[in-house]
Amino acid sequence: xxxxxxxxxxxxxxxxxxxxxxxxxxxxxxxxxxxxxxxxxxxxxxxxxxxxxxxxxxxxxxxxxxxxxxxxxxxxxxxxxxxxxxxxxxxxxxxxxxxxxxxxxxxxxxxxxxxxxxxxxxxxxxxxxxxxxxxxxxxxxxxxxxxxxxxxxxxxxxxxxxxxxxxxxxxxxxxxxxx
Amino acid sequence: xxxxxxxxxxxxxxxxxxxxxxxxxxxxxxxxxxxxxxxxxxxxxxxxxxxxxxxxxxxxxxxxxxxxxxxxxxxxxxxxxxxxxxxxxxxxxxxxxxxxxxxxxxxxxxxxxxxxxxxxxxxxxxxxxxxxxxxxxxxxxxxxxxxxxxxxxxxxxxxxxxxxxxxxxxxxxxxxxxxxxxxxxxxxxxxxxxxxxxxxxxxxxxxxxxxxxxxxxxxxxxxxxxxxxxxxxxxxxxxxxxxxxxxxxxxxxxxxxxxxxxxxxxxxxxxxxxxxxxxxxxxxxxxxxxxxxxxxxxxxxxxxxxxxxxxxxxxxxxxxxxxxxxxxxxxxxxxxxxxxxxxxxxxxxxxxxxxxxxxxxxxxxxxxxxxxxxxxxxxxxxxxxxxxxxxxxxxxxxxxxxxxxxxxxxxxxxxxx
Numbered sequence: 001x002x003x004x005x006x007x008x009x010x011x012x013x014x015x016x017x018x019x020x021x022x023x024x025x026x027x028x029x030x031x032x033x034x035x036x037x038x039x040x041x042x043x044x045x046x047x048x049x050x051x052x053x054x055x056x057x058x059x060x061x062x063x064x065x066x067x068x069x070x071x072x073x074x075x076x077x078x079x080x081x082x083x084x085x086x087x088x089x090x091x092x093x094x095x096x097x098x099x100x101x102x103x104x105x106x107x108x109x110x111x112x113x114x115x116x117x118x119x120x121x122x123x124x125x126x127x128x129x130x131x132x133x134x135x136x137x138x139x140x141x142x143x144x145x146x147x148x149x150x151x152x153x154x155x156x157x158x159x160x161x162x163x164x165x166x167x168x169x170x171x172x173x174x175x176x177x178x179x
Numbered sequence: 180x181x182x183x184x185x186x187x188x189x190x191x192x193x194x195x196x197x198x199x200x201x202x203x204x205x206x207x208x209x210x211x212x213x214x215x216x217x218x219x220x221x222x223x224x225x226x227x228x229x230x231x232x233x234x235x236x237x238x239x240x241x242x243x244x245x246x247x248x249x250x251x252x253x254x255x256x257x258x259x260x261x262x263x264x265x266x267x268x269x270x271x272x273x274x275x276x277x278x279x280x281x282x283x284x285x286x287x288x289x290x291x292x293x294x295x296x297x298x299x300x301x302x303x304x305x306x307x308x309x310x311x312x313x314x315x316x317x318x319x320x321x322x323x324x325x326x327x328x329x330x331x332x333x334x335x336x337x338x339x340x341x342x343x344x345x346x347x348x349x350x351x352x353x354x355x356x357x358x359x360x361x362x363x364x365x366x367x368x369x370x371x372x373x374x375x376x377x378x379x380x381x382x383x384x385x386x387x388x389x390x391x392x393x394x395x396x397x398x399x400x401x402x403x404x405x406x407x408x409x410x411x412x413x414x415x416x417x418x419x420x421x422x423x424x425x426x427x428x429x430x431x432x433x434x435x436x437x438x439x440x441x442x443x444x445x446x447x448x449x450x451x452x453x454x455x456x457x458x459x460x461x462x463x464x465x466x467x468x469x470x471x472x473x474x475x476x477x478x479x480x481x482x483x484x485x486x487x488x489x490x491x492x493x494x495x496x497x498x499x500x501x502x503x504x505x506x507x508x509x510x511x512x513x514x515x516x517x518x519x520x521x522x523x524x525x526x527x528x529x530x531x532x533x534x535x536x537x538x539x540x541x542x543x544x545x546x547x548x549x550x551x552x553x554x555x556x557x558x559x560x561x562x563x564x565x566x567x568x569x570x571x572x573x574x575x576x577x578x579x580x581x582x583x584x585x586x587x588x589x590x591x592x593x594x595x596x
Contacts, residue, residue: 036203037195046197050204120190139184140191171183172352 020064027073028057034141035081041136042085044125056080078141078151082133123173130154131166138163253565253572256550257306259285259336260543260574260596262589263298272298274311276332276339279596282575285336293324299355299592303362304410304470304546307332309595310344310358310365325353327365329387344387351381357406357415360470360546363387366415366439368403382406382417382446384439395437397446405434405465409472410546413440416468416475416501418455419447434466434475436501453499458538467541468501469548475499476516476551480538485522492558493520494538496551496566516551517566523558543595552596554589563589 032053039049060077124132130152137148149156256279264273276286290298290311298313311328327344351369358365365385371378381396382403405418415437433452455463458480466477481493496517517539525537539555550565552574564573577589 033198033200033203036198040198041191041195046203049198054204118190120186121194124187124191135187136191139188140195167181167183167187170187174183176350 020061023073024057024061024064027060027077031074031077032057035077038078038136038141039081039085041140042082042132052081052084055084075147075150082151086129119174120170123170126173127166127169131162131169134159134162135166135170253279253550253567253574255547255567256565257545257596259306259332260552260576260594261300261302261309261330261332262577263290263300263311263593272313274300274309274330274339274341276336277574277576278336279574282577284576286332286339288330288339288341290328290341293326300595301356301358301592302543302595303358304360305362306546306596307334308358308362310356312353312356314353324349327356345390346385354402355404355406355417357408359408359412360410361412364412366406366408366417368406368417370402377402380446382415382437384415393439393443395439395443395446399431399447401431403446405463405467407467407544409468410470411472413438414468414472415439416466416472418463418466419452420455420463434477434499434501436468436472451502453501464538465541466499467544467551469498469544470546471548472501474501476541476544476548478539478541478553482537488524489522490525490558491520491522492537493518494555494557495519496539496541496553517553517569517571519555519557519571521557521560525558542589542592545596552594554594563594 035053035056036046036049039052040046043049043052056077059080060073063076064073124135127135133152134148137143137151143151145156145159148159152159154162258279259276260279262275262277264275271292272290274288274290275284277283278285290313292298292313298311300309300311302309309330309332311330313326313328325346325348327346329342329344331340331342333339346365348367348369351371353367353369355368356365364387367383367385368380369383370380377400379396379398380402381394383392383394385392399421401419401421403417403419405416407416408414409416416434417437418434419431421432431447431452433454435447435450435452437446453466453475455466456479458464458478459482464478464480466475468475476496476498479495479497483491483493485491495515498514498516500513519539536556537558539553541551541553543552545551545565550567552565553563553571555562555571562571562573563577564571566572
């Protein structure tokens, strides 16, 4: 009899928890800043971006054992960050509706900061959600079409057409601004 | 890499620097929950229970759905429906005429594209005239612009004639187009935008024969889209949505009617507005005006989270009174035409499991208004068909498939009859 305490199941569970923690820690060290900046580009607010990324990592940690491909952790957390940003926009929309009902002017960090943005960034933040996501993933995160398709769960052709549409909208906005 | 792409890359990088690594908060370590010890004998028993639960679950989903797509031909629908496939190679899309009874591909035409963006289609009440719009949202020249095509299907459905319409809209941006029931006029939703703001929005009704136009305009922040016509050609239904950067105006936002029999004028006069309910993704579902001009056919989606990451999605096709906003708000003027539910774990289903995408969308209405063309995503199940007696009857030609990783099918603006 060896001196090992507990049963093999405990060790197995502990081992899996350690592996999950190590993997999530590794992803965090390598990509936390990049993901906060991605969320910042989607939400326009640093504190909100930090919260979104925190939630995404917590979710990743919880679901790590059930990930079908554990080498896809970064793609998973990136998708979670984008989903989190969409939720922020939805909550902001609800809040603005309440504000409108109370006949108060809307106030949000994103709106106040708008004046500090270039025409291009202002136009980008005014694009439809999907176009903005595709452009940020392509030109900030440097993802290729296949990676963007996997992250947003849309087809590669949709990525290409959405990017083209987003760029066209930005060009039109800049052209008008220059007049 | 164009100048714009270079500039976008540089400005995104500069903006992202606002998240300073020295100032952002560290990650809080999530609490690790202890897993309860499980006796070894429990595993086979749990497996048996799990199998039973899965079988019961399948039965439960079937019971919940209650309206599984029925099979067989659908009576009283138009003879043809048209779908847009592509873009292919970024240079063209294919317009395909399907026979509604068999789904057979009867004819097709190549639509040349300006820059690889998906075109959209709108159909007239004769069931044989379709307007296809290739819209890049950009200034003409250098491959950009907006092009309008008319596609006429021959009497037997096996021949098509495609012609480009001489319509110029620049410098306005086009958001949506609908052809009148007799195919003689187009309603076009347009915006005049500069920088991050738009100066005005309008709906223009244009005669295809003479080019004569009538215009209804507003400077309110927001945009009209989702256009549809009533049978007599006197009314156009549209959705007005306030701008993203302006506070929503509940008294303005919603499905509205525009009387296009009279002269042009204010796009947003006081009058009945049917309030809108965003779907779980925050988007407003499209709504189409019934031929009698008295109601909108639209959709709603409800998602209820359950245990173990399961959700229950309930999708409905509903009819809202177009004239009595007061009662529509209370739900009394709302009639459910179709309802279906499904329960599952969204992440299992690839792109069709995204909660934003769940639900049904009304793509097109037939001349009677009794048979909306509908597309549904319900936790991996994709359905495309029409309503008949409260059931979603699949139209042959587009398979109803259980999507696992990716699901393809007609989206808003890419199928019509």
